[in-house]
Amino acid sequence: MTAGRLAVVLLSGGLDSTTVAAMARAEGYRLLALTIDYNQRHRIELAHAARVAAALGAERHIVLPLDLRGFGGSALTADIDVPKTGVEPGIPVTYVPARNTIFLSVALGWAEAAGARDLFIGVNALDYSGYPDCRPEFIAAFEAMANTATKAGVEGAQFRIHTPLAAMTKADIVAAAVSVGAPMDLTWSCYDPTPAGRPCGACDSCRLRAKGFAEAGVPDPAL
């Protein structure tokens, strides 16, 4: 694996980012896995990210503490109830202001320092739950910005933001995960785990995951 190029992969420990990391590995990239500990309600995903990074043979896994709770504004970081009544139209309260911008910026910093030019993020434009920072136009704008922001970019390098899940349904993602051998059994998706540490089964993330496995005709190995 040491012959491949380095890539920084944003790894939350969920199904999507785990699939993306496994896809990057399958393409021959050496993985630098980056997990942001933003004091999310669903902190359990941090432990899952570490297991996934180890299972995928990441060269390094950094869990970066970055406490966004002081800013407020999201059900994922503030004391706002996570919706349980199904996926609603519009941008949901679980949106964290500028989250993917912040995460990709930090990933860009590590990439530049490590000599990596490739960043992977598991955003998805179909089942994207209404988050603006999952759309292709955001990714394109970030990539353009990254190439003016950095010493490497000024010197002619091109940073590339890979979003292999962009056009996939959740069922497609499950199928892709199977095909690249992503360790789906180690992943965590729920935004609002029960006191016993089990998925709630009712939040948007649980609903999208269950729908994806059902449509792919694959049992969820994490359940």
Place this chain on the structure above:
Amino acid sequence: MTAGRLAVVLLSGGLDSTTVAAMARAEGYRLLALTIDYNQRHRIELAHAARVAAALGAERHIVLPLDLRGFGGSALTADIDVPKTGVEPGIPVTYVPARNTIFLSVALGWAEAAGARDLFIGVNALDYSGYPDCRPEFIAAFEAMANTATKAGVEGAQFRIHTPLAAMTKADIVAAAVSVGAPMDLTWSCYDPTPAGRPCGACDSCRLRAKGFAEAGVPDPAL
């Protein structure tokens, strides 16, 4: 002051960001001051930022820990000597990969959560020491990205990145600081303080500061 609009100001505690914050206040903005504790060598500037925020009547001051040392790649965060032999051409080793991208992204997150649309940053294109993320083309690319990244942007708000120092010499900045009553006596610029906690007088930042005060014909009130 409560009638004005909110602005997030990136405040390092240095001369430039302090001047920018004072300029924003003079324009009638209510200040949300954001200082990033990135485990910089010159951590003394954090205490200066707190004093400046208080002196300028900021409504809130957040010091956000964000440890970029794990990434390496800069004399400001890693164990690389800070140059002392004068300002050299090219991008210096004190460049922190993607620093302003990361800082502005975090500022954007706070701005969106707080309902602010204006961000202020003390970048400077003339005395910019060769940092790519201080150039106007970077700021323009970031602004474009911010307006696709956010719920507020998608809903029609326009984020604006204010860089009032962009075209100023250091002498111009000193003159501007005098005219808006910036608390220059509370600021800190040195990248590599002496063990006694005094400016080294030899790093790029000390040299640029001294040159600015000399050319403006103003004594440095912090010395």
